[in-house]
Amino acid sequence: MEAVAKKKYAAKDYKSDLKPIWCPGCGDYTVLNSITRALAELALPPEQVAVVSGIGCSSRIPAYTSVYGFHGVHGRALPVATGLKLARPDLTVLVTGGDGDGFSIGGNHFLHACRRNVDLTYIVMDNQVYGMTKGQASPTTAPDWEGSKLTPEGTGINPFQPLVVGLASGANFIARVSSSDPINMAKIIVEAIRHPGFSLVQVLSPCVTFRPEQAEWRDIVRTAVVDYTDDAARAARRLMTDDGFNVGKVLFKGSRPPFRPEFENSNGSVAELEARFAL
């Protein structure tokens, strides 16, 4: 607790007038609230923040915030956000989306965003299903999930491990949280934003409509027993033996400097940019 410092912004200052149309009970409501709480705690002026997304239920978040937003095309949130951050390094850039958007259609961009390590915070709402298109298996779906008529006997494929892949690809900050713990999620989003470089926050965010059994997650998740490490090898060992339900703590904080191309003597004009690329 700090002494007598009035808040400059309230969480609701970061919300737009548009009412979310997610299913009642969806974990994405909690994520929206945690993001706005985090921004309020950081006292970031809304005009100095941008939220970029792709396509999917969770990718609707930019519309529900009052900050700058870009609701992009499927799987392309990270390249858009990368371009934005490089052009406007003064902005705090968040990227929001789901497991299908980020790890399937946008999977290749995910690898290279981690590798490139631009100063972004990527919040992935992982519900192990394509919800917006009515319930198909996603990259993180368990191989034996039989809930979709497209995969009546399950996919039979091992699920994608976003944190392992993110770590191996160079993400500089890795955390996993549960939508059932919104306050701690806000705290970790604050840490993710403050940490330089590419921050990956996986949120276990149940789909109440197409994966109703995920309501049990609130009873399954447990607070990770160990604090973060800055040793990637140690973090990898932990993640490789992890069942996916250790939540609530940062798992890895790296010290790799973020990618910040220098544009010395640049006046920032479009004409100058064109000249740089002229053949």
Added chain:
Amino acid sequence: MSNDLKSGDAINTLPELLAHALAMETEAAERYGELADQMETHRKAAVAAIFRRLEKAEQEHLDDLTERCSKFDLPHYAPWDYHWSHSESPEAIDITKVHYHLSVRGAVLLALEHERKATAFYAGVAQAAADAEVRTLALHFADEERQHIGWLEACLAGCGPADDTALDDPDPPLSQE
């Protein structure tokens, strides 16, 4: 009834109590409003009306409280530094516990649970406080919450068997073929 105050913590001054009350009433008003919006979006008018009524009641508390707080310099708490015993403030319904199947009866029970938690929180503050002014104000806030409980208990008594039929979904979600 547990006091819903984080174990080992105490709220000892009026500004500390007011900061907690302001956060709790703000979250409660916003949460009831969010839930009412959700239910209206999903054509659950009767359930939405319950949440909207509670939003209005909480907003009235909040307006009074904001006026009271204007005379004090309140301490700043990060969201995770409040002395709640659970993740969010006691009066805020866990947003992941609702569903579009929620019945009027279910909504009333959910709201009752959290109004009781809010009452218990203030009662716990009063019980633990050494300062007489803090104790008096916390008891006053607890009484205000009991008014909501009374209204909700009356709603619950008026809920008929038909209020539970919301679980029968005439248009269930279908996976894409």
